[in-house]
Amino acid sequence: MELRSYGKILLRRWWLVLAPMAVVLVFLGATYTSPPTVYQVVMRFAAGTSPAGLSTDYDRYYPWLTSEYIANGLADVAQTGVFAEGVAGRLSPEAVDTSAGAVQRAIVTDNAQSILVVYLTWSDADEAARVAQAVADELIENSGAYFPQIANLEPAVRLLDNPAPAALPPSLRAQLTEPGIRIGLALFVGAGLAFLWHYLDPTVHEVQELEELGYEVVGRIPRR
Numbered sequence: 001m002e003l004r005s006y007g008k009i010l011l012r013r014w015w016l017v018l019a020p021m022a023v024v025l026v027f028l029g030a031t032y033t034s035p036p037t038v039y040q041v042v043m044r045f046a047a048g049t050s051p052a053g054l055s056t057d058y059d060r061y062y063p064w065l066t067s068e069y070i071a072n073g074l075a076d077v078a079q080t081g082v083f084a085e086g087v088a089g090r091l092s093p094e095a096v097d098t099s100a101g102a103v104q105r106a107i108v109t110d111n112a113q114s115i116l117v118v119y120l121t122w123s124d125a126d127e128a129a130r131v132a133q134a135v136a137d138e139l140i141e142n143s144g145a146y147f148p149q150i151a152n153l154e155p156a157v158r159l160l161d162n163p164a165p166a167a168l169p170p171s172l173r174a175q176l177t178e179p180g181i182r183i184g185l186a187l188f189v190g191a192g193l194a195f196l197w198h199y200l201d202p203t204v205h206e207v208q209e210l211e212e213l214g215y216e217v218v219g220r221i222p223r224r
Contacts, residue, residue, distance in 0.1 A: 017190035024186040039165040041132040045116040047071040067114035075109040090134040132163035
């Protein structure tokens with residue numbers, strides 16, 4: 001089938017192609033709201049023992065190795081429910097949602113050797129700054145509660161970035177549900193319905209259809 005034939009099929013049933021799009025437009029007009037802005041705070045922490053000191057056999061090797069272990073361990077600790085409860089305890093109930101579950105869901109961590117990285121995602125910029133500060137305070141002031149090995153080595157964790165919230169672009173999921181994507185999918189569905197109707201419709205519309213069935217056309221009756 002030539003491309004011209006596809007165009008004729010779509011043009012013949014144009015109303016069926018546009019019907020799903022019309023339904024989507026009505027639905028969007030009644031329910032669509034722009035995706036909310038989400039803010040993220042990225043904080044980096046230097047983890048290690050203080051004072052660093054010198055090892056007798058390998059110059060500074062063991063202090064650096066220890067700092068990597070601490071950063072890696074705190075990256076796991078910061079995503080636990082116990083840590084989230086500690087952060088929630090530092091927040092004012094009137095200011096933000098202080099539930100440990102909300103705090104735990106908002107935290108993602110990583111570490112690069114001796115540097116601990118904490119990503120905090122929140123729906124409000126001011127609240128994000130307060131929660132991030134509570135996270136930093138919990139890591140700096142209470143890290144020894146999670147690792148007894150560093151309980152008497154303060155400060156074992158130092159904040160390298162100020163908690164500054166930054167607006168994030170819409171997520172991939174939000175972009176995929178934007179009106180343009182929905183309308184495009186509606187057009188695709190409409191085109192599929194038009195081709196399905198053409199496949200199931202026994203009516204003959206073109207001379208070529210009869211010729212493909214083996215019939216010889218000897219004449220035509222014009223529409224007018």
